Amino acid sequence: MKSYTDAIENGKRQLLVADDEFVNREMLGNILESEYDILKAEDGEMAYEMIRQNRNTLSLILLDLIMPKLTGIELLNRLNNDPELKGIPVIVLTSDQDSEVESLKKGAYDFIPKPYPQPDVIKARISRSIELAEDRQIISSTERDELTGLFTIEYFYRYCNQYDKFYPLQDMDALCFDINHFHVLNERFGMAKGDEILKCIAGRLEKAFGDTGSFVCRKTADTFLVYCPHHDDYSHIIDEVSAVIEELEAAVKVRVGVYSFCDKKLDINARFDRAKIAADKIRNNYSVFISHFDEALIDAELYAEQLVDEFPKALAENQFRVFFQPKYDVRGDEPVLSSAEALVRWFHPSLGMISPGVFIPLFEEDGLIAQLDEFVWRRTSETIADWKKRLGVSVPISVNLSRAEMYDPGLIAKMEKITDDNGITPKDLYLEITESAYVSDSDQIIERVKTLREHGFFIEMDDFGSGYSSLNMISELPVDALKLDMKFIRSAFDKHNDTRMISIVIDIADYLGVPVIAEGVETEEQYLALKRLGCEIIQGYYFSKPVPADEFEQFLMQKRS
Numbered sequence: 019m020k021s022y023t024d025a026i027e028n029g030k031r032q033l034l035v036a037d038d039e040f041v042n043r044e045m046l047g048n049i050l051e052s053e054y055d056i057l058k059a060e061d062g063e064m065a066y067e068m069i070r071q072n073r074n075t076l077s078l079i080l081l082d083l084i085m086p087k088l089t090g091i092e093l094l095n096r097l098n099n100d101p102e103l104k105g106i107p108v109i110v111l112t113s114d115q116d117s118e119v120e121s122l123k124k125g126a127y128d129f130i131p132k133p134y135p136q137p138d139v140i141k142a143r144i145s146r147s148i149e150l151a152e153d154r155q156i157i158s159s160t161e162r163d164e165l166t167g168l169f170t171i172e173y174f175y176r177y178c179n180q181y182d183k184f185y186p187l188q189d190m191d192a193l194c195f196d197i198n199h200f201h202v203l204n205e206r207f208g209m210a211k212g213d214e215i216l217k218c219i220a221g222r223l224e225k226a227f228g229d230t231g232s233f234v235c236r237k238t239a240d241t242f243l244v245y246c247p248h249h250d251d252y253s254h255i256i257d258e259v260s261a262v263i264e265e266l267e268a269a270v271k272v273r274v275g276v277y278s279f280c281d282k283k284l285d286i287n288a289r290f291d292r293a294k295i296a297a298d299k300i301r302n303n304y305s306v307f308i309s310h311f312d313e314a315l316i317d318a319e320l321y322a323e324q325l326v327d328e329f330p331k332a333l334a335e336n337q338f339r340v341f342f343q344p345k346y347d348v349r350g351d352e353p354v355l356s357s358a359e360a361l362v363r364w365f366h367p368s369l370g371m372i373s374p375g376v377f378i379p380l381f382e383e384d385g386l387i388a389q390l391d392e393f394v395w396r397r398t399s400e401t402i403a404d405w406k407k408r409l410g411v412s413v414p415i416s417v418n419l420s421r422a423e424m425y426d427p428g429l430i431a432k433m434e435k436i437t438d439d440n441g442i443t444p445k446d447l448y449l450e451i452t453e454s455a456y457v458s459d460s461d462q463i464i465e466r467v468k469t470l471r472e473h474g475f476f477i478e479m480d481d482f483g484s485g486y487s488s489l490n491m492i493s494e495l496p497v498d499a500l501k502l503d504m505k506f507i508r509s510a511f512d513k514h515n516d517t518r519m520i521s522i523v524i525d526i527a528d529y530l531g532v533p534v535i536a537e538g539v540e541t542e543e544q545y546l547a548l549k550r551l552g553c554e555i556i557q558g559y560y561f562s563k564p565v566p567a568d569e570f571e572q573f574l575m576q577k578r579s
């Protein structure tokens with residue numbers, strides 16, 4: 019196989035000009051000899067012989083289609099059937115439009131029309147084709163993905179571009195299919211099952227887009243791209259792919275981002291970036307499966323990128339601040355401050371205050387969350403220690419843990435070091451773990467939570483009711499409190515006035531022997547109703563918004579008096 023360094027060993031890349039007309043050979047030779055090492059062939063057989071002899075050094079072939087002994091098309095066929103010669107790019111020299119199309123279909127990279135255009139145009143086409151061929155060789159030497167048999171990304175882009183050349187007026191869509199949390203699936207069921215699912219999805223996509231003018235490829239492990247003539251509706255395809263996955267008894271969601279009516283002035287990969295942006299918009303939405311690109315998403319994407327890029331600087335410059343929101347024990351006649359939740363905020367020098375609802379999901383995606391959370395846990399512990407020392411009073415403060423942190427084998431050691439360093443105990447620092455973390459990989463997470471509890475940490479299950487724990491699992495849950503998902507509070511007090519879910523969660527908590535915390539409580543009406551239903555702890559704007567540490571001191575002082 020020819021390598022990049024072979025091709026430029028003598029300082030110039032080698033080109034073959036195959037044309038039976040002396041004038042043409044000389045003309046191309048003159049234009050190109052300052053930049054390339056030129057070989058010349060007068061007929062098809064001679065060209066073929068020279069290609070074989072120089073197969074390890076030849077960078078490109080300029081091929082006349084009409085030649086004695088062997089025509090250009092026949093030569094292209096031979097090259098195509100020889101794996102050793104197939105990778106050498108060919109530019110076809112032709113005056114005839116039909117044969118131009120045929121030669122492109124046969125794998126020619128490009129064509130140069132006769133009569134010849136400006137020397138600069140010729141040079142540009144040649145260097146572009148060489149670059150393309152060399153890039154491709156470096157990236158991959160295969161056209162098909164081994165697992166699924168779909169095109170690899172390099173060939174996929176190549177065919178999309180070729181198709182556009184033939185059908186410039188056809189409206190095209192770029193689609194990006196993505197599987198949510200595919201790695202979790204691999205971890206739970208093993209690689210073999212993961213592979214089986216990918217193959218089935220590939221098969222189904224090929225079936226759906228098998229008609230001419232559509233191309234399918236697997237881009238990364240669990241991302242599939244489709245380029246096809248425009249359709250108004252892709253929901254039946256999503257349904258079909260989801261059905262395949264369901265048959266395999268794997269509860270995963272497939273989402274698709276659609277960039278319709280592609281702007282063909284954009285590079286082909288930029289068109290698929292747009293489809294991917296659309297797909298990512300619904301990453302955490304479990305009821306929407308199709309998302310269409312629109313220009314506003316580019317702004318959102320740029321904003322997200324900016325936040326991720328600026329994270330290290332922001333952390334170093336102390337732009338993150340921890341706020342505290344009180345939780346009240348409401349069992350007695352008068353509510354009593356029982357604890358608080360630490361919630362992070364980003365005070366950005368030019369963008370102002372940014373809510374964690376905006377940046378936490380981004381940081382979870384990019385793996386930055388561990389650094390931020392460690393900062394929050396540390397700052398919270400320092401603050402608790404400071405209150406104890408200065409005010410002689412404190413309450414336990416809950417910090418939030420992200421799903422990824424539950425997989426960190428060093429988590430417990432890290433937590434203990436943070437409390438030790440500040441002279442506080444695990445009883446001072448509660449941990450809020452979202453219910454969905456338990457569900458995704460229950461056994462492993464449950465083990466981790468058990469160990470945390472054995473080390474004295476108090477565990478609150480956050481957003482309870484949103485993660486669909488099975489009743490079976492609930493009975494073994496290692497938790498110390500259930501925190502009701504805010505949406506139950508919302509639906510209990512909207513026009514439906516339905517408090518049944520709240521009652522159910524309270525029953526479950528009774529069964530487990532743990533208290534229920536209601537958050538997002540905004541009005542006196544809500545407060546009184548929850549108290550009546552048997553909810554023990556309440557957090558929400560009714561008592562206070564999250565406030566900075568110094569403002570929180572007034573709540574502590576009330577407790578002291």
Ligand code: C2E
Nearest residue numbers: 361362373374375378394418419420538539540558559560
């Ligand atoms: P969460 O843990 O469910 O936190 C509760 C959210 O509800 C907070 O939003 C809080 O400010 C808000 N809230 C409290 N009372 C009320 C109320 O009466 N009405 C309404 N409408 N909202 C109320 P916030 O601070 O914007 O945080 C959003 C989410 O960001 C949190 O949801 C949590 O998942 C995440 N988060 C915040 N801080 C951290 C952190 O330090 N680490 C991690 N991993 N996640 C964090």
Ligand code: CA
Nearest residue numbers: 359418450480
């Ligand atoms: Ca929380």
Ligand code: CA
Nearest residue numbers: 480481504537
């Ligand atoms: Ca919550």
